Amino acid sequence: MTKLLAIVGQTASGKSSLAMRVAKQFDGEIIAADSRTVYKGLDIGTAKPTVDDMQQVRHHTIDVVDYGQSFTVADFKRLAHQAIFDIQERGKLPMLVGGSGLYLNSVLYDYELGGPADEGMRRELSGLTVHELQRRIVQTGIEMPENSP
Numbered sequence: 001m002t003k004l005l006a007i008v009g010q011t012a013s014g015k016s017s018l019a020m021r022v023a024k025q026f027d028g029e030i031i032a033a034d035s036r037t038v039y040k041g042l043d044i045g046t047a048k049p050t051v052d053d054m055q056q057v058r059h060h061t062i063d064v065v066d067y068g069q070s071f072t073v074a075d076f077k078r079l080a081h082q083a084i085f086d087i088q089e090r091g092k093l094p095m096l097v098g099g100s101g102l103y104l105n106s107v108l109y110d111y112e113l114g115g116p117a118d119e120g121m122r123r124e125l126s127g128l129t130v131h132e133l134q135r136r137i138v139q140t141g142i143e144m145p146e147n148s149p
Helices: 015-026 051-056 073-089 101-108 119-126 130-139
Strands: 005-008 028-033 093-098
Touching (some): 005 015, 015 028, 015 093, 028 101, 073 101, 093 101
Parallel strands (some): 005 093, 028 093
């Protein structure tokens, strides 16, 4: 059976300190589910764990890409799954901790994500208006949600 503990919540709700206590008590390691802490050098305003915290409890997905480099939810999901496997292989408890809902949900609900972004498609779509995007969605057969009165 795969075990994974998730500690989730809004900013400044005490997730990190709770995760540290639980990790120490249950021999866990933390996988940071935060869309900003993945970036090297983006330290102010991100509540990254301190050097002391990282010496006490191993953390994953911190400082994995340079700021300005593309990093997607698919990238996060891949790294998180690698970390979960690695942590479990060593007999420890993997802990997914954070507040970036899409990152968390991609792992918890096993979102099916596409491959690398098609930059040509991205450029093409970014130049379209909302109406043009909606028309494109309808033409491809994707159902749009209806507005409530």
